[in-house]
Amino acid sequence: MARAALALVQTDTKAQWTLSHGVSHSCAMESRQERSTIERPLVSVVDDDESVRESLPDLLREFGFAARAFSSPEEFLASDCVSQTRCLILDIAMPGMTGPDLQRELKLRRQQIPIVFITARKNETVRQRVLEQGAVECLFKPFSDTALLEALNTALRVN
Amino acid sequence: MHGEAQLEPPAEHPADEIRRLQRCINDLVSVLALPAIWTGSEPSQIVSTLLDALLGMLHLDLVYVRLKDPVGEGPIEMVRCALTLKLALKLTTRPQEIGEVLDHWLGDDPQKWPPLVRNAIGGEDISIVPLRLGLQGEIGVIVAGSQRTDFPGQTERLLLSVAANQASIGLQEARLLSQQKRVASELDQRVAQRTRDLAAANEELRKEIAERRLAEERLRREERELKRSEAFLAEGQHLSRTGSFSWQVATGEITWSEQLYRIFEFEQDAPVTIERIGTRVHPEDLPLVIDMIDRARGASRDFEFEHRLQMPDHSVKYLHLVAHGIRDHDGRLEYIGAIQDVTQRRFAEEALGKARSELAHVARVTSLGALTASIAHELNQPLQGIITNAGTCLRMLAADPPNVEGARETARRTIRDGNRASEVVTRLRALFSKKDVTAESVDLNEATREVIALSLSKLQRSRVILRPELADDLPPVTGDRVQLQQVILNLFLNALDAMSGVDDRPRRLVIRTERDEGDRVRLAVQDAGVGFEPQGVDKLFEPFYTTKSGGMGIGLSVSRSIIESHHGRLWAAANDGPGATFSFSIPRVPARVTGAHSNRDIGTPAVSDTDAA
CATH class of the missing domain: 3.30.450.40 (GAF domain)
Incomplete structure (x- = not known):
């Protein structure tokens, strides 16, 4: 699991060890890595499936985005990436807080991040509901890279 | 002096x-x-x-x-x-x-x-x-x-x-x-004696009167009770829509209760005869009723069957008849029985059956849908990984300069996700192949009777005359009772379906059990249905082969595989007359029952139980 429960992460901005609660991803670290290609929009991925968290960020970077992956909505909310995220790729069904739960939570926090939902369960009713709630797109797994890119472009135009 | x-x-x-x-x-x-x-x-x-x-x-x-x-x-x-x-x-x-x-x-x-x-x-x-x-x-x-x-x-x-x-x-x-x-004293004595006599006589008389009054009271009470119970009986018959009858077979004399006249909508003035009853029996059920009457005339027996009436206004009534045959001292046969009008119950049952089958269909579809969704979910996750990684890999190789290291990494992930998908499939197979064949001692007669009992109402609704010919000396077999009953039920239902369009002859169904050669037991289901083309015999048992519009065509194929897992044989043969006979024959004690990955003890212990019984 990439999800680092109680992992010690050293950040470069603060030269100290901080005890994280498994949710401390640092967008600063990411942004330093991406500094050469500065002003790349950040796309965050929230999915409990490891292979998605592994493969999608690489594809997103190939597309020219900055990318971060989180294993749960809670982890994403606890990170400092929320305000910098230009687009959120969000799984629907997850243990604990679900994708639509996060969608509502962000709305409450007035965080207007465009969301592209992805799900392994093909359910038109659910798709319709999240779209009505303001999602840019809802893709059924397995989706193609071009379908994702199209959705991302739509999302960034909205943004 | x-x-x-x-x-x-x-x-x-x-x-x-x-x-x-x-x-x-x-x-x-x-x-x-x-x-x-x-x-x-x-x-x-x-x-x-x-x-x-x-x-x-x-x-x-x-x-x-x-x-x-x-x-x-x-x-x-x-x-x-x-x-x-x-x-x-x-x-x-x-x-x-x-x-x-x-x-x-x-x-x-x-x-x-x-x-x-x-x-x-x-x-x-x-x-x-x-x-x-x-x-x-x-x-x-x-x-x-x-x-x-x-x-x-x-x-x-x-x-x-x-x-x-x-x-x-x-x-x-x-x-x-x-x-x-x-x-005077004599007179007194006589008077006293007479008085005593009179008193005694009087006492006697009083007792007699009291006894007579008691007897009359008793009689009146009995009369009242008799009237009451007659009234109860009539009321009970009326409420339960049940009438009673007796039938002297030799003289043809038939006695009916009032309620029966009401059920059959006959005037009570004319005597009831078999012929008169026949005018009310539904034309399609007439062969069944005539067959029953013929069999009843032959030998004393107990009956229970259902048939329909067609009333003058063409409405249909469903009757449930139970009769008990007895012989008097002179050996004359008489039947005493009850007939219940079960029309309402039948309609309710039909509605219930329809609702139930719809519900079962919905449940099946729902559970199949849920199963499909969960299989799809399990497979879609690694598939997504494969597609994304493969896409990334292509993009990395297409870059200038190509990101070979990244491409290599994503290709590795593609292979890993491919394996993951394969594992999902393996797990699914394992999930569905978990059915072991359980080995127990099975009395095929008893198993058959249970199947008959379960399908009795369907048999009667299909107006099928069932004749069980179950061997008395049938030894038990070792196997999976439920699976064998599935086979019997399947053969039954096939027979009913084969006869559903038959109206020109009795829909006769014979189920027979008997000992077979080589310490085997055979069960045969013989119908009078449409039969099959001789050249089509082999096709019958192929999966998804069906002659029925509503069937899936997997019943006989599954049945055959069950019988084969019992080391037995299932085959079909055309009858000399109309219809077909499906039979299976299985060894009493198979050397070893093949339960694919059975972790159970197969065979012997259950058999010894039965031998002791």
Whole structure:
């Protein structure tokens, strides 16, 4: 699991060890890595499936985005990436807080991040509901890279 | 005075005479007063006072009385003696002895008694005067005696005579009184007896009346109860829409309850006959009913079946009939039974069955959908990884310069996700191949009966005449009871389907179990349905082969695989007549039942159980 429960992460901005609660991803670290290609929009991925968290960020970077992956909505909310995220790729069904739960939570926090939902369960009713709630797109797994890119472009135009 | 000659007294002195006469008058008054004393007395008391009075009054030495039979208890004798005489006589003065002596003198006939007897007793000089009591002496006699020579004087005779008369009257009265008393007492006794008798009779009568009243009461109560139970029965028949009947097979005489007339909508005036019933039976069920009646005529048996009626207005009724056959002393066959109108229940059942099958369909579709969704989810996750990684890989290689290291990494991930997808498939297969064949001792007859019981209503609804021919000596087999019942049920349902369009002949279904060669047991299901083309036999058992519009075509294929897992054989054959017979034959004790990955003990233990049973 990439999800680092109680992992010690050293950040470069603060030269100290901080005890994280498994949710401390640092967008600063990411942004330093991406500094050469500065002003790349950040796309965050929230999915409990490891292979998605592994493969999608690489594809997103190939597309020219900055990318971060989180294993749960809670982890994403606890990170400092929320305000910098230009687009959120969000799984629907997850243990604990679900994708639509996060969608509502962000709305409450007035965080207007465009969301592209992805799900392994093909359910038109659910798709319709999240779209009505303001999602840019809802893709059924397995989706193609071009379908994702199209959705991302739509999302960034909205943004 | 003793020994002196008693002469006539000399002329008296007038003064003496006056005294004598005065004394005489006094005595007379005393004698005349006696009856007043005697009133109500017994004869013995009367004579006793008389004797005492005479003895004292007349200075007698002896006075004796004999009453012949004053109160019907034999003669009474009584005697009074002056003390002097007693001493002189030295005799006992017992009345009987004196009486005997006197009898000697007096004789039996009172008419011949001398007025006076001298020297009568014991040689003593004693004069006795016998006096008759009653005109003819019929009451008795009084004998007065004195040793005086001048006895009896004139006044003495008078006094004795008057006393005798008085005594006669007194005794007469006493006798009458006594008789009256006796009669009265007898009467009293009779009355008392009669009264007792009457009371007893009365008591008897009262008891009888009470018993009769009880009996009548009982009878009335029984009548009431009978009427009530008749009313209950009629009401019960009416409420349960059940009528009862009896049928004398030999005479054809049929007795129906009122409710049956109502169910069949017959007028109650005409007698019920088989023919009349036949006019109401639904044309499609007529062969079934006729078959039943023919079988009932043959041998005494118990029946339970359902058939339909078609009423004059073309409405349809469903009837459930139960009948019990009995033979009387002369061996005549009679059926007694009940017929219930189950139309409403049948409609409800049909609605329920429809709802249930719809529900089952929905459940099947739902569970299949859920299963599909979960399989899709399990597979879509690694597929997404494969597609994304492969896409990234291509993009990295297409870059300038190509990112070979990144491409290599994403290609590795693609392979890994491919393997993950493969694992999902393996897991799914494992999930569905978990069904082990359980091995237990199975009585195929019993298993068949259960299947029949389960499908009874379907059989009857399909108007199929089922004839089970289950061998009595069928040994148990070892296998999976539920799976074998699935096979039997499948063969059953196929047979019903094959006969569903048959209307020109009875829809006869025979299910037969028997021993087969080589320690095997065979079960056959023979229908009278549409049958199959001889060249199509092999195709029958192929998966997804079906001749039915609503079927999936996997029943026979699954059945065959179940039988084969029991080391048996399932085959089909065309009948000589219409229809087909599907049979399977399985060994009693398979060497080893193939349960794909069965972790159970197969075979022997369950068999030994049955052998013991």
